[in-house]
Amino acid sequence: MSKHDTYFKTNKTTWNEKVKVHAKSEMYNLEAFKSGKSSLMPYELNALGDVNGKSLLHLQCHFGQDTLSWSRMGAKCTGVDLSDEGIKLAQSLNNELQLDAKFVCCNVLDTSEFIRDTFDIVFTSYGVIGWLPDLKPWGQMIAEKLNKGGTFYMVEFHPIVWMFDYLEGKPIMKYGYMQDEVIYEEYEGTYADENSDMISKEYAWNHGLGEVVSALTEAGLHVDYLKEHHQSPYNVLPNLIKTKDSMFETKYKLYPLIFELKARKI
Numbered sequence: 001m002s003k004h005d006t007y008f009k010t011n012k013t014t015w016n017e018k019v020k021v022h023a024k025s026e027m028y029n030l031e032a033f034k035s036g037k038s039s040l041m042p043y044e045l046n047a048l049g050d051v052n053g054k055s056l057l058h059l060q061c062h063f064g065q066d067t068l069s070w071s072r073m074g075a076k077c078t079g080v081d082l083s084d085e086g087i088k089l090a091q092s093l094n095n096e097l098q099l100d101a102k103f104v105c106c107n108v109l110d111t112s113e114f115i116r117d118t119f120d121i122v123f124t125s126y127g128v129i130g131w132l133p134d135l136k137p138w139g140q141m142i143a144e145k146l147n148k149g150g151t152f153y154m155v156e157f158h159p160i161v162w163m164f165d166y167l168e169g170k171p172i173m174k175y176g177y178m179q180d181e182v183i184y185e186e187y188e189g190t191y192a193d194e195n196s197d198m199i200s201k202e203y204a205w206n207h208g209l210g211e212v213v214s215a216l217t218e219a220g221l222h223v224d225y226l227k228e229h230h231q232s233p234y235n236v237l238p239n240l241i242k243t244k245d246s247m248f249e250t251k252y253k254l255y256p257l258i259f260e261l262k263a264r265k266i
Contacts, residue, residue: 016084067101125154133182
């Protein structure tokens with residue numbers, strides 16, 4: 001077993017615990033979701049527009065709320081996640097809501113081994129690439145899973161956000177923008193419920209924007225745009241200020257919180 005396998009195993013255990021906590025959390029608001037509320041945010045809705053009739057692969061889908069929200073909009077969806085508890089809950093929600101999404105439990109880097117189909121859209125969002133040690137195989141997998149002319153879209157927390165340690169309740173710059181070394185954190189609670197008594201044990205990696213773009217272009221994708229934004233749709237960092245359109249930003253807007261990237265397979 002490689003050291004990465006050990007890291008992934010620890011992360012999987014943590015995410016299995018997180019599923020149980022998140023399913024009951026106010027942030028994920030499962031009852032409102034079951035009643036018809038979409039979990040999708042303005043960035044991705046604006047970027048992908050009408051998905052009706054399109055095939056969509058959702059990478060690192062957690063317990064499938066976004067996947068199922070796309071499914072409600074008429075997309076033919078497949079969701080992938082490392083957590084078997086997440087996939088189990090996603091399948092249960094899919095059945096309960098009488099949707100037709102499929103869910104597969106695997107490491108996202110192994111997606112091509114588990115899913116033979118190709119897709120019109122590959123989508124991933126909010127807190128995903130930090131769980132991957134190397135983005136080159138990630139970029140190659142995305143290119144493999146896209147139909148010719150297909151779209152890859154991601155919206156993600158900006159790499160500058162991950163340079164800080166937030167465990168003391170305020171941001172302290174601690175990690176490299178392009179740090180190769182793995183980052184280990186162990187803390188009580190989770191971003192969706194800070195008061196939970198679960199212990200999160202996590203191994204993560206920092207990736208700069210250059211690494212993200214290069215992983216995709218070297219795999220043969222054409223980048224349509226890379227945008228950076230001050231506003232996050234999630235209040236997951238200390239001391240963010242709520243805007244009039246219910247987004248969140250830092251007090252002085254010194255650095256972006258979110259980036260979005262859209263690419264095509266040509």
